[in-house]
Amino acid sequence: MTAYWLCFILFLTGLYGVITRRNLVKIAISLSVMEFSCFLFLALTGYREGGVAPIVDVAEPVQTYVDPLPQAMVLTAIVIGLATTAMLMAVIIRIYRKYGTFDIREIKNLRG
Amino acid sequence: MELAISVIAGFMILGxxxxxxxxxxxxAVIAxxxxxxxxxICFLLLKAPDLAIVQIVVETITLIIMVAVVLDSSREEAYGKFDRRAWITAGTAVAILFALFWFMWMASADLSPLGDDTLRMANAYIDGAVESTGSVNLVTGVVFDFRGYDTLGEATVLVTAVLGVLTILRIRGRKG
Structure with a gap:
């Protein structure tokens, strides 16, 4: 249960960063921290005590396997996370080239 | 096992x-x-080698992109004075965090202990998966056979994102 709680605290850390930081790069970092905590939570729900990695040995098939379903979902989510992060960084670098700052308050005050 | 994961999760929180x-x-980017x-490392301890491989590749690419963006800028965190608006934001953040903490407190009663049982759903994917999909790696079986359309959608998202990045980086702004 400790692992679930720490995972949740990691999520809260990322959420705090998203809400309070004013720097766009810091916000992107906080978003990926939240993403990572979700991946960790899903992988934790799939874990089974004494289980082996879900690769079947045909010669000796009767074993306890770790749940493959959350792993497959996290695999999809990781790749989509990369896509969103790359998109976010592209937007951020465009904003920096136009306004010369990462600070969201200054960007809001400037006329664009 | 849970102790090792907790220690690493603690490191993650510190980072x-x-x-x-x-x-x-x-x-900040390196942290x-x-x-x-x-x-x-957590994925390896949780017996998920496929995830560990994908995560190490994706993390490296993400880090390279972020470092490229940061090196292109002045690298300075813009610290303004901690004025009234910053206090309001911090107060809102703490209130939201406490609300979520309370929800987690209520939901934790329904969570089974770590490593206790498998989800009911998974048995359908584990039993007879090798015969029906022909893949000894069950994760591959789920990704490319049982949830093949999901993977197709993922590929679509990836292509769309690449097109978006190319479009955003190629257009010229009004003031250059």
Missing amino acids: AIYAIHARDLLS CGIVGYSLV
Whole structure:
């Protein structure tokens, strides 16, 4: 249960960063921290005590396997996370080239 | 097992806190790398080798993109004075965090202990998967056979994102 709680605290850390930081790069970092905590939570729900990695040995098939379903979902989510992060960084670098700052308050005050 | 994961999760939290509060953006990005690579170790401990491989590749690419963006800038975290608006934001954040904490407190009663049982859903994917999909790696079987359309959608998202990045970086702004 400790692992679930720490995972949740990691999520809260990322959420705090998203809400309070004013720097766009810091916000992107906080978003990926939240993403990572979700991946960790899903992988934790799939874990089974004494289980082996879900690769079947045909010669000796009767074993306890770790749940493959959350792993497959996290695999999809990781790749989509990369896509969103790359998109976010592209937007951020465009904003920096136009306004010369990462600070969201200054960007809001400037006329664009 | 749970102890090892808890220790690494603690490191991840420390790395995340440092990443949020670092003055230099480059150290913030590298501290984000601590979180990502610790996640790789967690995946290995949780018996998920496929996830560990994908995560280590994706984390490296993300880090390269972020470092490229940060090195292109002045790298300075813009610290204004801690005025009334900053207090309001911080207060809102803490209130939201406490609300979520309370929800987690209520939901934790329904969580089964770590490693106790498999989800009911998974048995359908584990039993007879080798015969029906022909793949000894069950994760591959789920990704490419049982949830093939899901993977197709993922590929679509990836292509769309690449097109979006290319479009955003190629257009010229009104003021250059």
